[in-house]
Amino acid sequence: EAQVTQNPRYLITVTGKKLTVTCSQNMNHEYMSWYRQDPGLGLRQIYYSMNVEVTDKGDVPEGYKVSRKEKRNFPLILESPSPNQTSLYFCASSLSLWGPQATEAFFGQGTRLTVV
Amino acid sequence: GIQVEQSPPDLILQEGANSTLRCNFSDSVNNLQWFHQNPWGQLINLFYIPSGTKQNGRLSATTVATERYSLLYISSSQTTDSGVYFCAVCTGTASKLTFGTGTRLQVTL
Numbered sequence: 156e157a158q159v160t161q162n163p164r165y166l167i168t169v170t171g172k173k174l175t176v177t178c179s180q181n182m183n184h185e186y187m188s189w190y191r192q193d194p195g196l197g198l199r200q201i202y203y204s205m206n207v208e209v210t211d212k213g214d215v216p217e218g219y220k221v222s223r224k225e226k227r228n229f230p231l232i233l234e235s236p237s238p239n240q241t242s243l244y245f246c247a248s249s250l251s252l253w254g255p256q257a258t259e260a261f262f263g264q265g266t267r268l269t270v271v
Numbered sequence: 272g273i274q275v276e277q278s279p280p281d282l283i284l285q286e287g288a289n290s291t292l293r294c295n296f297s298d299s300v301n302n303l304q305w306f307h308q309n310p311w312g313q314l315i316n317l318f319y320i321p322s323g324t325k326q327n328g329r330l331s332a333t334t335v336a337t338e339r340y341s342l343l344y345i346s347s348s349q350t351t352d353s354g355v356y357f358c359a360v361c362t363g364t365a366s367k368l369t370f371g372t373g374t375r376l377q378v379t380l
Contacts, residue, residue, distance in 0.1 A: 188367060198357075200367040213367060243312055252361040252368065257302045259319035260359075260368055265312045 157182045161246050161263035168236055168270055176231045176266050178246030186249045186260075187229040188213070189221065191242040198245070204229055236270040243267050273298045273362050275371035283377045284348050292343040292374045294358035302361035303334055304368070305343050309354045317343070317356075348378045 159180045168174055180187065188203035190213075200213030204223040218240055220232040229248075233240060244267075249260040274297040284290055294303075305317040318325050318332040320341065325332055329348075334341040341358055355375050359368040 197372065198359075198370045203366050205366075211366065245314060247368070252366070253301050253364055257321070257361070259302075259304055259316060261316060262306075262314040265314070267312065 157261070159246055159248050159261050159263040161244075161266050163266060164264060165267045166269070168268070170237055170270055171235050174233050174236060174268075176233075176244060176246075176268070178229045178231065178263055179227050180229075180246075180248040180261070181227065182248060182250075182261070183226065184248035184250050184261075185226070186251060187223065188247045188260075189219070189229070189231050190245045190247065191215065192245065192265075193242050201231070201244075233268075236268075238270045241268060241270050273300070273360060273365075273369050275358060275360055275369055277356075277358060277371040277374050279374060280372065281375045281377075283379065286349060286378055286380055288348050288378075289344070289346045290348060290376070292345070292356050292376075294341040294343070294371050296339050296341075296358075296360050296371075298339070298362050300336065300339075300360040300362050302368070303336075303341055304359050305332055305341070306357045306359065307352075307354050308357060308373075314357075345376075348376075350378045350380065352376060353378050 189201040190198045202221040204210045246263040247260045250258045307315045322336045331344045355373045359370045
């Protein structure tokens with residue numbers, strides 16, 4: 156089954172304790188991205204990757220890191236989480252978002268992160 | 272950047288009723304999707320529809336790209352249709368999907 160898998164689904168952590176949210180897709184998609192969703196602010200892009208070893212900042216990259224060492228994986232790293240990073244996080248992948256090869260994006264199940 | 276507005280913001284229906292949700296966007300798009308966010312927070316793909324009309328069971332969608340809007344039709348609504356419906360678009364060489372403000376739907380018995 157074609158899917159985007161995020162782990163963990165739920166996480167409560169303390170301020171300053173490094174954490175990684177994993178994202179994996181099995182569709183051989185080149186494009187992957189992370190979003191966060193907050194009440195009143197909607198979904199905002201954190202980082203994206205056009206292909207292996209190619210990553211770039213989205214709209215709200217501060218406090219986050221990503222890496223794309225393999226095509227299927229795109230982990231989100233919070234080196235020193237703070238309470239304002241409490242949010243619902245989504246990973247997404249697509250063959251391409253634009254041009255003649257534009258296709259739909261698929262989203263993971265979401266990760267609810269609480270930083271206390 | 273592109274603006275994406277959805278209407279109505281909130282909708283309460285009785286089970287069995289039909290509804291139309293609208294998505295207006297301010298620029299040309301080459302990618303438009305409709306999602307349902309269920310009460311557990313999951314984003315479920317409904318349609319990939321940059322233009323034209325598609326149907327899937329009780330749901331159908333139409334995008335008129337030249338007039339910059341898309342419509343999502345829900346017929347014979349069920350309580351499981353409750354949640355928030357988002358449209359999301361991508362323009363030109365943009366690197367992201369821009370999400371609309373959402374329509375919160377509640378279907379009651």
